[in-house]
Amino acid sequence: MTTRTRVRALGLAAVASSLMLAACAPTAGGGSDSDATDTAEVSTDITDVEDYTLTVWDQEVRGGQNAQMEQLNAAFEDKYPNVTIDRVSQSFDDLQTTLRLALTGDDAPDVVQANNGRNMMGQFVAADQLICLDSWSEAYAWTDRYSDSILQYSSYSDDATEFGEGCLYGLPQMGEVVGIFYSQSKLDELNLELPSSWEEFNDQLPEIKDAGETPLVLGNVEKWPGLQDFGVVLGQHTDAETVRTLGFGNAGSSWVSEENMAAATEIQDWASEGYFNSGFNGVDYDAVWEDFAEGEGVYLIAGSWLAPDLLDAMGDDAGFILPPTPSGQDAAQTIGGTSLPFAITSASEEPDVAAAYIDFITSDEAMGILADKGNVPVNDTATYAADQEGVVADVMTAFEAISTEGNVLPYLDYATPTFDQDAGDAVQSLLDQKVDPDEFLETLEGAYTDFVNQ
Numbered sequence: 161m162t163t164r165t166r167v168r169a170l171g172l173a174a175v176a177s178s179l180m181l182a183a184c185a186p187t188a189g190g191g192s193d194s195d196a197t198d199t200a201e202v203s204t205d206i207t208d209v210e211d212y213t214l215t216v217w218d219q220e221v222r223g224g225q226n227a228q229m230e231q232l233n234a235a236f237e238d239k240y241p242n243v244t245i246d247r248v249s250q251s252f253d254d255l256q257t258t259l260r261l262a263l264t265g266d267d268a269p270d271v272v273q274a275n276n277g278r279n280m281m282g283q284f285v286a287a288d289q290l291i292c293l294d295s296w297s298e299a300y301a302w303t304d305r306y307s308d309s310i311l312q313y314s315s316y317s318d319d320a321t322e323f324g325e326g327c328l329y330g331l332p333q334m335g336e337v338v339g340i341f342y343s344q345s346k347l348d349e350l351n352l353e354l355p356s357s358w359e360e361f362n363d364q365l366p367e368i369k370d371a372g373e374t375p376l377v378l379g380n381v382e383k384w385p386g387l388q389d390f391g392v393v394l395g396q397h398t399d400a401e402t403v404r405t406l407g408f409g410n411a412g413s414s415w416v417s418e419e420n421m422a423a424a425t426e427i428q429d430w431a432s433e434g435y436f437n438s439g440f441n442g443v444d445y446d447a448v449w450e451d452f453a454e455g456e457g458v459y460l461i462a463g464s465w466l467a468p469d470l471l472d473a474m475g476d477d478a479g480f481i482l483p484p485t486p487s488g489q490d491a492a493q494t495i496g497g498t499s500l501p502f503a504i505t506s507a508s509e510e511p512d513v514a515a516a517y518i519d520f521i522t523s524d525e526a527m528g529i530l531a532d533k534g535n536v537p538v539n540d541t542a543t544y545a546a547d548q549e550g551v552v553a554d555v556m557t558a559f560e561a562i563s564t565e566g567n568v569l570p571y572l573d574y575a576t577p578t579f580d581q582d583a584g585d586a587v588q589s590l591l592d593q594k595v596d597p598d599e600f601l602e603t604l605e606g607a608y609t610d611f612v613n614q
Contacts, residue, residue: 202295206240206516214513215246215269217262219255219500224468224533228333231529232521239520243513252500253382256280263289268507270514273500274330276313277574278323278409278611281503285329286320291504292327296515302331305522305539309563310335313570314501323408323574330501331522333530334465335538335559337496337568338388339482341452341460341470341551346373350458354479358396358486362426365435368458376430377457378440379448380591383584384573386441389461390427390587391495391572396486397423400493400567407495407570409579411612415605424590424597431591441588453478463496464555468534471550480554482562493567496559498538531556576611583607 220229226249233245248269250258256275262268263284274281274290284290297303303311310332317326340361342354350371355361368375380386394403398419405413430436437448437457452460453473460466470478482492502521504514520526527537531544534552536559545556562568573580583604590600 202299202515203512204296204299204516204519206510206513207242209242209510209513211242211244212510212513213244213246214271214510214517215248216271216502216517217248217250217255217259217269218273218502219250219252220273221249221251222465222469223472224535225334225465228526228530228533228535229521231533232526236517236520240513240516243517245517263287263505263507268505270508270510271502271504271517274503275500276330276498277571277580278320279573279577279580281314281329281501282316282320282323283577284503285316285318285327289506290329291506291508291511292318293329293331293504293515293518294327296519297328300515300519302328302519302522305524306331309568310498310538313497314503323410324404330503331518332498332501332538333522333526333535334499335496335536335541335563336464336499337482337536337555337559337562338392338461338463338494339480339555339558340392341462341466342479342481343452343455343458343474343477344479345477346458354481355484357484358489361484365430366433369433369435374437374457375435375459377437377448377452377460379443379445380441380588381443382445383588384580385445385462386587386591387572387580387584388463388495390423390583390590391569392461392483393427394420394423394572395493395495395567395569396483396489397426400569403493403569406608407572407574409575409608409611415601415608420601421597424600428590428593428597428600432593436591441592464536464559465499467536467552467555471534471552474551476550478551480551480558482558482566491566492562493569494562495569495571496562497568497570576607579607579611 218229220226233247237243237245255273259272259274274284281290311328312324314330314332315326315328316323350368350373352364355364365375378385378389402413406415449460449462449466453470467480483494485492502518504511508514527539528544530537531548536556537544541556541560545553545560548556572583586600586603589595
């Protein structure tokens, strides 16, 4: 992710007013200073900017993701020799920890990858630490490049109370979808076909266990992997609109329902029946997918971001499918959306340079580089899927299908500023049989209602 320092820009009301007066000169906007009257013109030409070091923080540390950032950063510096990129790259978990402190310091980065959810981007918006990108969006025609269904994942009202609408605060590079990775050789050994329905998938789990194999592998010491597994299960029981309302932390729904109960009961049964690997709640996420790549387990519920590494490790043995739809459900649905969006901090001294950088790394040309590195371009995914192989082609095809024909559901940790911990702890307890599904849902309901009633 990347952060940069800059004088705070203005709010939506001032932006709208200035655009009406001077459509040819879009204005910068951001934060909640809706009474601000002074505006700064934005420019898409940064060639005259004096030598500037652009500090960017990202979490693209895995093989193909790191490679794409290195290539794009080098190309940007070639195009703009007056700009030097100071890249700080760290893991997702490390970034979650360090970014909060960084944005409050005197030496904040220019550009950052900020987790879309209320616990990160939502809090940064409320604290005026990120800049509204609407003016640059107009200048660069980002709404022509991105669909509304993607932009909603990094949009907030100017006071951050509403998620999924309002001002744009970031642009993602990659599409994400959480589904089911599988080992084709293990399925062949067990004489199993890929499941065609959710019921068939569940029926296979005891059969796989009885054959001496581990049906599902999970590393959940970080808590969010188990929450993602639950999100996948939830999508097979609960309608999309309900999951969106709950996942975005907007008012109007409830965690206490028969459908959510069915989902909580099902995933707890997976644990109690021994379908997961031993000690899964105390095992690291990366260690487990690496074990899967080396032959442990038949299925791994995880995100599309693992595809390049699994292709390298497993070759044609690795595959990926969307969660198969239950009987009676018309369209596939699962959690996903986008990679962490790149945002501009209110501390950035050269926000036009930061915006030019974000435009560059999310351009049509950049999408081609992402695809070449085995990652899922968030835009025009179908264009690139045919040129890929193995599990990378699988995930691109899956993202295109779910984003055009199915329902992409939000990650559940988006819901409140603390839902990643509240729900993450609750899922660990549910899987460890420390709470029953009723108690689990009451915990989620309490965290959700406390937030929406504020």
